[in-house]
Amino acid sequence: MLRAxxxxxxxxxxxxxxxxxxxxAGGSARALSAAAASPSPGSGGGARSxxxxxxxxxxxxxxxxxxxLDLTRVLAGPFATMNLGDLGAEVIKVERPGAGDDTxxxxxxxxxxxxVYFLSVNRNKKxxxxxxxxxxxxxxxxxxxxxxxxxVENFVPGKLAEMGLGYxxxxxIAPHIVYCSISGYGQTGxxxxxxxxxxxxxxxxxLMHITGHEVACLTHVAANYLNCKIEGKRWGTAxxxxxxxxxxxxxxxxxxxxxxxxxxxxxxxxxxxxPEVSKDSRYKTNTLRVQNRKELIDxxxxxxxxxxxxxxxxxxxxxxxxxGPINNMQQVFSDPQVLHNGLVMEMNHPTAGKIAVPGPGVRxxxxxxxxxxxxxxxxxxxxxxxxxxxxxxxxxxxxxxxTGAVAQHEVR
Amino acid sequence: MLRAxxxxxxxxxxxxxxxxxxxxAGGSARALSAAAASPSPGSGGGARSxxxxxxxxxxxxxxxxxxxLDLTRVLAGPFATMNLGDLGAEVIKVERPGAGDDTxxxxxxxxxxxxVYFLSVNRNKKxxxxxxxxxxxxxxxxxxxxxxxxxVENFVPGKLAEMGLGYxxxxxIAPHIVYCSISGYGQTGxxxxxxxxxxxxxxxxxLMHITGHEDGEPVRxxxxxxxxxxxxxxxGAIMAGLLQRYKTGKGLYIDCNLLSTQVACLTHVAANYLNCKIEGKRWGTAxxxxxxxxxxxxxxxxxxxxxxxxxxxxxxxxxxxxPEVSKDSRYKTNTLRVQNRKELIDxxxxxxxxxxxxxxxxxxxxxxxxxGPINNMQQVFSDPQVLEGSIYITxxxxxxxxxxxxxxxxxxxxxxxxxxxxxxxxxPLDLLQQVLHNGLVMEMNHPTAGKIAVPGPGVRxxxxxxxxxxxxxxxxxxxxxxxxxxxxxxxxxxxxxxxTGAVAQHEVR
Numbered sequence: 001m002l003r004a005x006x007x008x009x010x011x012x013x014x015x016x017x018x019x020x021x022x023x024x025a026g027g028s029a030r031a032l033s034a035a036a037a038s039p040s041p042g043s044g045g046g047a048r049s050x051x052x053x054x055x056x057x058x059x060x061x062x063x064x065x066x067x068x069l070d071l072t073r074v075l076a077g078p079f080a081t082m083n084l085g086d087l088g089a090e091v092i093k094v095e096r097p098g099a100g101d102d103t104x105x106x107x108x109x110x111x112x113x114x115x116v117y118f119l120s121v122n123r124n125k126k127x128x129x130x131x132x133x134x135x136x137x138x139x140x141x142x143x144x145x146x147x148x149x150x151x152v153e154n155f156v157p158g159k160l161a162e163m164g165l166g167y168x169x170x171x172x173i174a175p176h177i178v179y180c181s182i183s184g185y186g187q188t189g190x191x192x193x194x195x196x197x198x199x200x201x202x203x204x205x206x207l208m209h210i211t212g213h214e215v216a217c218l219t220h221v222a223a224n225y226l227n228c229k230i231e232g233k234r235w236g237t238a239x240x241x242x243x244x245x246x247x248x249x250x251x252x253x254x255x256x257x258x259x260x261x262x263x264x265x266x267x268x269x270x271x272x273x274x275p276e277v278s279k280d281s282r283y284k285t286n287t288l289r290v291q292n293r294k295e296l297i298d299x300x301x302x303x304x305x306x307x308x309x310x311x312x313x314x315x316x317x318x319x320x321x322x323x324g325p326i327n328n329m330q331q332v333f334s335d336p337q338v339l340h341n342g343l344v345m346e347m348n349h350p351t352a353g354k355i356a357v358p359g360p361g362v363r364x365x366x367x368x369x370x371x372x373x374x375x376x377x378x379x380x381x382x383x384x385x386x387x388x389x390x391x392x393x394x395x396x397x398x399x400x401x402x403t404g405a406v407a408q409h410e411v412r
Numbered sequence: 413m414l415r416a417x418x419x420x421x422x423x424x425x426x427x428x429x430x431x432x433x434x435x436x437a438g439g440s441a442r443a444l445s446a447a448a449a450s451p452s453p454g455s456g457g458g459a460r461s462x463x464x465x466x467x468x469x470x471x472x473x474x475x476x477x478x479x480x481l482d483l484t485r486v487l488a489g490p491f492a493t494m495n496l497g498d499l500g501a502e503v504i505k506v507e508r509p510g511a512g513d514d515t516x517x518x519x520x521x522x523x524x525x526x527x528v529y530f531l532s533v534n535r536n537k538k539x540x541x542x543x544x545x546x547x548x549x550x551x552x553x554x555x556x557x558x559x560x561x562x563x564v565e566n567f568v569p570g571k572l573a574e575m576g577l578g579y580x581x582x583x584x585i586a587p588h589i590v591y592c593s594i595s596g597y598g599q600t601g602x603x604x605x606x607x608x609x610x611x612x613x614x615x616x617x618x619l620m621h622i623t624g625h626e627d628g629e630p631v632r633x634x635x636x637x638x639x640x641x642x643x644x645x646x647x648g649a650i651m652a653g654l655l656q657r658y659k660t661g662k663g664l665y666i667d668c669n670l671l672s673t674q675v676a677c678l679t680h681v682a683a684n685y686l687n688c689k690i691e692g693k694r695w696g697t698a699x700x701x702x703x704x705x706x707x708x709x710x711x712x713x714x715x716x717x718x719x720x721x722x723x724x725x726x727x728x729x730x731x732x733x734x735p736e737v738s739k740d741s742r743y744k745t746n747t748l749r750v751q752n753r754k755e756l757i758d759x760x761x762x763x764x765x766x767x768x769x770x771x772x773x774x775x776x777x778x779x780x781x782x783x784g785p786i787n788n789m790q791q792v793f794s795d796p797q798v799l800e801g802s803i804y805i806t807x808x809x810x811x812x813x814x815x816x817x818x819x820x821x822x823x824x825x826x827x828x829x830x831x832x833x834x835x836x837x838x839x840p841l842d843l844l845q846q847v848l849h850n851g852l853v854m855e856m857n858h859p860t861a862g863k864i865a866v867p868g869p870g871v872r873x874x875x876x877x878x879x880x881x882x883x884x885x886x887x888x889x890x891x892x893x894x895x896x897x898x899x900x901x902x903x904x905x906x907x908x909x910x911x912t913g914a915v916a917q918h919e920v921r
Contacts (some may be wrong), residue, residue: 062656079679087652106701109688117701120683167874186872189849199697199705200784203716204843206792208697208707210634211623221635223532225789226853226865228521232789237611237620237632241518245611247620247630254630256615324612326630329685329692332618332675340601343675344686356686361642361676362649363598365579365665366656 059367061088067389069144070094070125071153071160073101075198077182078121081152085124086360086369092148092385093122093376094141097129097407100378111352114375120357122375123347128386129379129407136405138163140390146174147389154182157192210234243289244268244297247326248304254326255304255312262286264321271315272303349374350411382408471876473500478654479898481556482506482537483565483572485513487610487636488670489594490533491643493564496650497536498869498878504560504894505534505885506553509541509916512887523861526884532866534884535856540895541888541916548914550575552899558586559898562650566594569604579665590653592666594646599667610636613670618678622692630694642673703749704728704757707786708764715764715772718782722746731775732763784843792847851878858883859920891917 066089070081078093078101085091095101101122107115128144131137142165145151151170153160160166167179181187184196202208210221210232224230237256238246244265245258259265262285269278277283277299282292289296304312309325316323325331332338345359352374360369386392386400400406478501482493490505490513497503507513513534519527540556543549554577557563563582565572572578579591593599596608611632614620619638624631646668653664675682684690697716698706704725705718719725722745729738737743737759742752749756764772769785776783785791847853854868861883869878895901895909909915 060656060660062652062659064659075679083648108701109684109690111687116683116687117680119687120680185843185846186850189846191843191846195780195782197705197718197720197782199699199707199718200716200782203707203714203786204784204792205847206787206789207634208714208716208786209788212625212631212634222789222793222867223528223865224521226793226867227523227528227531229790230521232634234631234634237630239611241520245609247611247615247632249629254615254620256612256620258609258611260609322607322609322612324616326615326620327618328621329618329678329682330689332616332678332682333686335616337597337601337603337671338617338675341598341669341672341675343672356683358676358678358682358686361645361668361673363667363672364649364653364656366660366662367664 059370061367063087063089066090066150067148068092068150068152069141069148071141071151071155072182073154074103075121076196077152077154078103080182081125082121082123083360084150086372088367089150091125092144092381092389093125093127094132094144095127095129095378097131097379097404100127100129104378111349111355114349114352114377119349119352119355119375123345123357123372125373125376126381126385127376127379127409128382129409130382131405131407132163134403134405136400136403138165140386140400140406141165142170142173143390144385145170145177148174148177150178150180152180152182154196156195157181157183157187206232212236238293238297241290242286243293244300245322246297248301250304250309250312251307253309255309255316256322256324256326257304257316258322259289260322265289267319267321268300271319271321272300274299274303345372347372347374350377350380377409377411379407379409380411382406384412471879473876473878475499475501475651475654478502478562479560480504480562480564480650481553481560483553483563483567484594485566486515487533487639488608488642488646488668489564489566490515491640492594492646492650493537494533494535495643495647495869496562498881500876501562503537504556504890504898505537505539506544506556507539507541507887509543509888509913512539512541516887523858523864526858526861526886531858531861531864531884535854535866535881537882537885538890538894539885539888539918540891541918542891543914543916544575546912546914548909548912550577552895552909552915553577554582554585555899556894557582557589560586560589561654562590562592564592564594564646564650566608568607569593569595569599583663583665587663588657588661589663590650590657590666591663592646592650592653592668594642595667595669597671598669608670610639610670613674614638617671617674618682618692619674622681622694624694625696626694626698628694628696638670638674641677642668642670645673645676698753698757701750702746703753704760705782706757708761710764710769710772711767713769714786715769715776716782716784716786717764717776719749720782724781725749727779727781728760731779731781732760734759734763787843793853854881856881856883859886859889886918886920888916888918889920891915893921 063084066084068081068084068089068091070077070091070093072078072081081089081091081093093101099105101118104113104115104118106117109116111119130140132141151174153165158166161169167181170177170179182196183192184194184201185191199208206222212234221232225232233240236246238244239258242258242260245260247254247256257268259268265283265286266278269275277296281288283289283296307315313323313325327335333344338344342363343359344356346354346356349355355374363369382401383397386397386406392400401408475496478496480493480496480501480503482489482503482505484490484493493501493503493505505513511517513530516525516527516530518529521528523531542552544553563586570578573581579593582589582591594608595604596606596613597603611620614623614632614637615630617638620630620632623633646666649666649668653666657663678692681692685692693700696706698704699718702718702720705720707714707716717728719728725743725746726738729735737756741748743749743756773783773785850868851872852868853865855863855865858864864883872878892906895906895915901909910917
């Protein structure tokens, strides 16, 4: 386990799992795990709703004791480290003094001084504000790296190496480090000097080409091309090879309905009161429905437009056919299942007040992702980190603050 | 490490990491790791191109020795287990005799008997065909679970429990098990009886509402992003589960579902609603709060261009030769550009439509402004016309060149890119090279489909390579092998299971 409060000791490796817990070794594990197995709470799979730790569980999280030095900004990196923080890791977010992560300014909307964009992906992290143009700042980052398990960054490839903070540099003082780089295109290759932007990456990698209306994560779409030269195309809300499987306009909105097999298709026809369609030989099998897509969809669309979404939802309930409304944000967050799954996470932010963000996507039986800490202000934890992680004394901290190598937010 | 060939032994736990390697314990780790550190090959971060293991590395993979019993079908689950298999895990895919995973039939297109859909997400797995309606089949699954580290499934919640294969059942005989369920909505709650489908989940979770043209109808993303994101969450969660077990010695249960995944991934769009009641809306290819940052129609296609700050905006105006725009006070800051979006975008659109995509790509090269073409599949994976005469290529993929074989003196193919002979500055070529350089096309030989190519893994590591993939299995291709090597069954016992139809073995092994 990583020990907190290392003090001014020699640069020690992160320390995670270097001494495995006694019960985890060899044959004694079986006896120990049998003895330790607590009855699983609740019914079914034992998954918990809401955020409370399961009764009887010790709420030991998988990444307890893991220290992550987080130099990422914007979305991909922060989203990753936020999810790791949910699993118990301590995430130390390194930001430049003053503005910090660019996305703090990405609004409106703002809550207090913080953009909602920033708040949505930065919970459970501590912020240390370090001036990386200052050699003392760079030195600090190296010291923090030596005391961490993970170093993650998303600078343009080569940038950190120029500052002496590349993998080779960090590895020298911290050979145990798991150093992860996030970039637009990769670390080597013809276009690595380009920054990474989601829309551009989506365009270049083929996703944007295949999203949208016909008229105006690639797996099978890519494989179809690689093996059979079948080009990707846009299908609106429909599916290339399953008919019907798309959104239909209702009187007042949209409903997505799918018929994965002929039996489900018959059920759809029944619910829509279209007996002649279910008997029509042109639509008997999926292959035929794909071939005669246009006519069939026209018929179904006309019928769907005759009733309100709510009526259709009631009619499809319990039918076994896949269906669902296209929900806007308000509808998503009033959906009973969404609330049941604990997908709204609330916390108190020191200046923004009470905030709510989407919660974690996975639930575990043995521990809960609960009691989140709010996203930090820039440099909110600078002094705390210098003290507890690096063991700096007050006078050394004072000097760093005065010279501008680091900054501390007035809120702690 | 998990030992292969356990034989007919008592139901033992999976065994992963129960005996940590000697060097990993306590203070000796530092000395050992310093001594063992091999010089990292190549430059920069040490990441490797292509698929060969780094020189000097032992190619130890993170999940070597991990056994995954995979009862998932379709996309989210198979994508997760495929990624775990890339990291060294042994994935045992349980399928029903005959049809197997439904997606084997999801075509055209097919390569031989296998749908390309199935081939694209099932490499590096073994298939055992088990009849789960037969009590002997259910018993076998329990035995396999006891010998595995992970049990992952995507049945409708409750279905497996009815069969005696729910978490509570498996936990009794395998308390170490990391049991992960993937479903549409979760394991408990008002709608859990409904099956999970990507389009429906994308609709219900809000993603479809915010995808599509500003003035148009909702659309779905071109590939099942909700399924794939769920697969990625599952991939991480299973590894978190294994880490958890390493610490506590106990297994656990994991609930992954499409709804939770997609809502969690709404991030700031959801937060805008939750905190400020700002509803989500569609923006086409544009961004709600950065202008410009969208696709523009060119003379012959599209280009995506973004200006993340005022400096980049000035550069865009320069490249587009629109000095009056960059001086216009209405567009001086991002906030102003957002306010005056419509007029600004009209002006930029008009200009972009005047030149071909290739011309714009050349003009934007090296500008520091984010830009890129909207590539179709062919452009993503390389166009032989574009590559002609400029790249040395290795292994053969003749099936890709049925149309082109007459044009070139010898067939060539996509494989590990060595050195370009003349490095063309042409940006589309650079991007194509980057895709190949990143190892994003993975080839392998399939016993009946022949040579196939699928998108490769999304991440590269310095200490090991994801290489030498095994092709997706035929249904029950490894049934006998698994019964023998994992459960230690003798020939007569295997024969009985085959005859009674409890299991099936494909003629190909």
